[in-house]
Amino acid sequence: MxxxxxxxxxxxxxxxxxxxxxxxxxxxxxxxxxxxxxxxxxxxxxxxxxxxxxxxxxxxxxxxxxxxxxxxxxxxxxxxxxxxVFTEVGGFRRFAADAHARGFKVGVGTAGDRHNIAFAFGHLKMDPMPHAVVGGDEGLPGKPEPAIFLEAARRMGVEPAHCIVFEDAPFGIEAARRAGMRAVAVCTSHSPGELAGDHVVAQVRDYHELLQSDFLERLYA
Incomplete structure (x- = not known):
């Protein structure tokens, strides 16, 4: 797809x-x-x-x-x-920048509020910035409801079926499924078994693994 x-x-x-x-x-x-x-x-x-x-x-x-x-x-x-001790998940900024360069829309869908979003972006200094950011203080129900991810897709102008969600938590993996989206499980805080599902296309520890496996290249092709 x-x-x-x-x-x-x-x-x-x-x-x-x-x-x-x-x-x-x-x-x-x-x-x-x-x-x-x-x-x-x-x-x-x-x-x-x-x-x-x-x-x-x-x-x-x-x-x-x-x-x-x-x-x-x-x-x-x-x-x-x-x-x-602020730290990104390994390889995230490079992965997101590569995604931009290959023409993918990049969005953020988080239950965090605007203050935590500003805090994260202030430290990450992403270049370029995401096309859309949806936070948990915008009146939408949190995960496992799919609303946050669906709104991110809407703001990016991308159909849900053409989106992949990157998530580290079971509620987020379930929200992606309910949204009709595929998912990549980022296993920083949960085991692969806790983040499994038929819609999960990869399970990784960080973005270095995705970069080394040419994940974006295969999607782009």
Whole structure:
């Protein structure tokens, strides 16, 4: 099937940020006296929007203004922790630049909010920038619902069936399936078995593997 658009999740897919999200959850819940199993919380929330995450954490229908204040606090902790050691997932910028050069539309579909998006792009300094960016604070439901990926495809002007999603989390892999898109599993925070599916066309540790296997060349051909 012809591929015209590549859509990237952000956390754990473009940037190696998931350990620092886990650490920020630990600090945030400590401040608020909430006892949690962090791996279990991450399993239930990774890929969901900030408001959805806070309602999951506190197990109540947190009003949106209260949830937004919580999100601001939690994500500020995350950015403070990650800033000194900010790291991309290996080979990402080169891979994205190569995709641009070959004529693919490049999009980002993340549950992260505009502040985390600005933080990531400020450090990545991508050149060129993506054709479309969709964030988790735009009123769309989070993953595993497909809305974020479908909106990214719409903004790029590419049919969903002609898109490949790059994802590191089970909810994101499922969102790609529901969107009618193929997926590449980026196994930075989950095992290949957790990111499997009939629509998954590759499973890699980072983008160096895709570059070495001529993945883009084969799509372009």
């Amino acid at each position: 012809r591929t015209a658009g590549l859509i990237f999740d952000m956390d754990g897919t473009m940037i190696d940020s998931m350990p620092f999200h886990a650490k920020s959850w630990i600090e945030f819940t400590r401040r608020h006296g909430v006892d949690i199993d962090v791996p279990e919380l991450m399993r239930r929330t990774t890929g969901r929007t900030g408001v959805e995450c806070m309602r999951e954490l506190f197990e109540r229908d947190v009003p949106e203004d209260e949830a937004l204040a919580f999100i601001h606090e939690k994500e500020a902790i995350y950015r403070e922790l990650f800033t000194p």
